[in-house]
Amino acid sequence: MRTALVTGASSGIGAEIAKRLDSLGFRVILTARRADRLEALASELENPAEIITADLSEREDCFRLYEQTKNMNVSVLVNNAGFGVIGDFEETDLDRELSLIDVNCSAVHILTKLFLRDFVRKDRGYILNVGSSAGLMPGGPLMSAYYASKAYVVSLTRGISEELRAKGSRVSISVLCPGPVETEFNDVANCDFAVKGISAEYCAEYALKGLFSRKTVIVPGLGMRLGAASVRLAPDRLVLRAARKMQSKKLES
Numbered sequence: 001m002r003t004a005l006v007t008g009a010s011s012g013i014g015a016e017i018a019k020r021l022d023s024l025g026f027r028v029i030l031t032a033r034r035a036d037r038l039e040a041l042a043s044e045l046e047n048p049a050e051i052i053t054a055d056l057s058e059r060e061d062c063f064r065l066y067e068q069t070k071n072m073n074v075s076v077l078v079n080n081a082g083f084g085v086i087g088d089f090e091e092t093d094l095d096r097e098l099s100l101i102d103v104n105c106s107a108v109h110i111l112t113k114l115f116l117r118d119f120v121r122k123d124r125g126y127i128l129n130v131g132s133s134a135g136l137m138p139g140g141p142l143m144s145a146y147y148a149s150k151a152y153v154v155s156l157t158r159g160i161s162e163e164l165r166a167k168g169s170r171v172s173i174s175v176l177c178p179g180p181v182e183t184e185f186n187d188v189a190n191c192d193f194a195v196k197g198i199s200a201e202y203c204a205e206y207a208l209k210g211l212f213s214r215k216t217v218i219v220p221g222l223g224m225r226l227g228a229a230s231v232r233l234a235p236d237r238l239v240l241r242a243a244r245k246m247q248s249k250k251l252e253s
């Protein structure tokens, strides 16, 4: 049976991607820290799912997750787990940001490398890294570490995608770059969006369409696509100022 591994499947975008993959006939391996949430989701799915709890801020858990799943015939990897920290860089908590780098960057890096090697050997497989529109920006004042982490995910994915293309590989890697999505993200980051977000369900559906049509950068929503294009044209200085104003509204609310 076709199998997909989804990290951060206990809520939001990851849970919706897992549901969608299940409805497409995949057996889904659900992973996150909250086992009760994963069990509740598994009970809703049509196909029998596997549950593996892991804290992806711990390097050993990333390697353990790979060891436990490498022989499960995984052909789709979704690196979705992630979170944000908001505030002035001078004041935000260093340990929390180091954990953010571990989850948003190191875990994505480790799992991408390990599964990519297997996928390339078999010459099949899809990797979806969940970045953010934040990763397409020149920086993110008042959320600096989060924006930097997502820029890492976007850059890593684009680089690997070109390597695969040049080798004529059938393996495909994509990065999902949504703007605001209605999930638990804000509760975790302790902020509110300045603009209304899209639903996690729509985001997941759009993401998988892009993934299976081998799109490298997937930006759901016309508004966000126009926004991303205008960021490329506008001077970085202006974009950074506008981003700071938007982030400070989140802090005020």
Ligand SMILES: NC(=O)c1ccc[n+]([C@@H]2O[C@H](COP(=O)([O-])OP(=O)(O)OC[C@H]3O[C@@H](n4cnc5c(N)ncnc54)[C@H](OP(=O)(O)O)[C@@H]3O)[C@@H](O)[C@H]2O)c1
Pocket (backbone or CB within 6 Å): 007, 008, 009, 010, 011, 012, 013, 014, 031, 032, 033, 034, 035, 037, 054, 055, 056, 057, 080, 081, 082, 083, 084, 103, 130, 131, 132, 133, 177, 178, 179, 180, 181, 182, 183, 184, 185, 186, 188, 197
């Ligand atoms: N919501 C947005 O506006 C938005 C926009 C662009 C990109 N994104 C990205 O989308 C992805 C999913 O976020 P979301 O919006 O769906 O937020 P969410 O509802 O808060 O979901 C985050 C998921 O990540 C998991 N996670 C967090 N820390 C983890 C850790 N240490 N180990 C294992 N799993 C961990 C959480 O599971 P547990 O807590 O159970 O471990 C949860 O399943 C993130 O990468 C985020 O940066 C979100």
